[in-house]
Amino acid sequence: MLDDAKAAEFRERGFAVVPGFYDCERDIVPILRGIHEVIGLVRSKHGLPAAPEFRLETFDEGYPELLARDRRYASEVYDAVKQIPAFVRLVTHPHHDAAFRRLRDGSLPGVAAGGYGIRVDNPGEERFRADWHQEYHAQLRSPDGITFWSTLVPLTSEMGPVRFCVGSHKAGMLRVVSRDAAHPDKTGAYGLLIENRDEVVARYSQEAPIPAPGDAVLIDFAVVHASGFNVSRRSRWTSQIRYFNFRHPVGVRIGWCGSFAAGRDFAAVHPELVADE
Numbered sequence: 005m006l007d008d009a010k011a012a013e014f015r016e017r018g019f020a021v022v023p024g025f026y027d028c029e030r031d032i033v034p035i036l037r038g039i040h041e042v043i044g045l046v047r048s049k050h051g052l053p054a055a056p057e058f059r060l061e062t063f064d065e066g067y068p069e070l071l072a073r074d075r076r077y078a079s080e081v082y083d084a085v086k087q088i089p090a091f092v093r094l095v096t097h098p099h100h101d102a103a104f105r106r107l108r109d110g111s112l113p114g115v116a117a118g119g120y121g122i123r124v125d126n127p128g129e130e131r132f133r134a135d136w137h138q139e140y141h142a143q144l145r146s147p148d149g150i151t152f153w154s155t156l157v158p159l160t161s162e163m164g165p166v167r168f169c170v171g172s173h174k175a176g177m178l179r180v181v182s183r184d185a186a187h188p189d190k191t192g193a194y195g196l197l198i199e200n201r202d203e204v205v206a207r208y209s210q211e212a213p214i215p216a217p218g219d220a221v222l223i224d225f226a227v228v229h230a231s232g233f234n235v236s237r238r239s240r241w242t243s244q245i246r247y248f249n250f251r252h253p254v255g256v257r258i259g260w261c262g263s264f265a266a267g268r269d270f271a272a273v274h275p276e277l278v279a280d281e
């Protein structure tokens with residue numbers, strides 16, 4: 005599943021696409037069926053007619069209308085789908101432990117509580133788009149963590165695939181400023197901005213792989229990356245599952261605590277990583 009060349013690629017570049025990491029039929033399709041059911045329930049709750057029967061290619065056909073009616077209806081779907089048992093089974097997929105141990109010598113893998121979910125990036129939405137960032141600041145737990153990223157829908161370049169600064173993990177954790185004046189609506193992890201962001205980003209070549217459903221993109225917690233802009237007409241459904249290392253000394257020191265999503269103030273945990281504004 006993860007040969008020497010792939011492991012070397014991950015260490016060198018800070019991310020790697022592993023084709024066929026999951027079994028689509030067994031691991032992914034049941035999640036899509038669950039999402040289809042949840043969309044149906046939210047539609048019926050708000051008086052909308054039933055969505056079309058489940059079909060693999062169009063499992064989310066009933067979603068755009070919910071989003072168009074009221075963004076809060078779409079949020080109900082968003083909050084619900086990470087609780088679909090088939091998704092929680094994916095979170096604990098044995099390939100995650102195995103890949104983590106392979107890439108982090110001598111580690112003891114942990115699943116980041118609250119560090120897994122299904123993102124829905126809707127066409128034209130900027131507010132929740134993730135600007136250039138490193139995973140660690142929003143997740144904590146341990147700095148040598150790995151995000152297992154995968155897509156639930158076939159991607160196109162118009163859907164805004166994740167862009168990576170190739171090799172940027174080697175610079176370690178970067179300092180951040182805690183507010184983006186241009187986007188006062190972006191709060192929590194979305195409000196963190198890498199210090200001298202444009203200068204940092206310009207140092208690296210960028211890549212935006214287009215993985216298929218069933219592939220996993222393994223992301224080093226220190227590599228700089230950003231969501232692209234979804235300029236397509238379809239929402240981008242993707243899964244993020246984060247693992248950390250119980251044995252990392254920084255993880256031990258901070259008690260494997262989480263960041264914003266866990267109610268912690270990043271600046272209080274890592275004051276040395278926050279620049280003066």
Ligand SMILES: [Fe+2]
Pocket residue numbers: 134137138139229
């Ligand atoms: Fe990220």
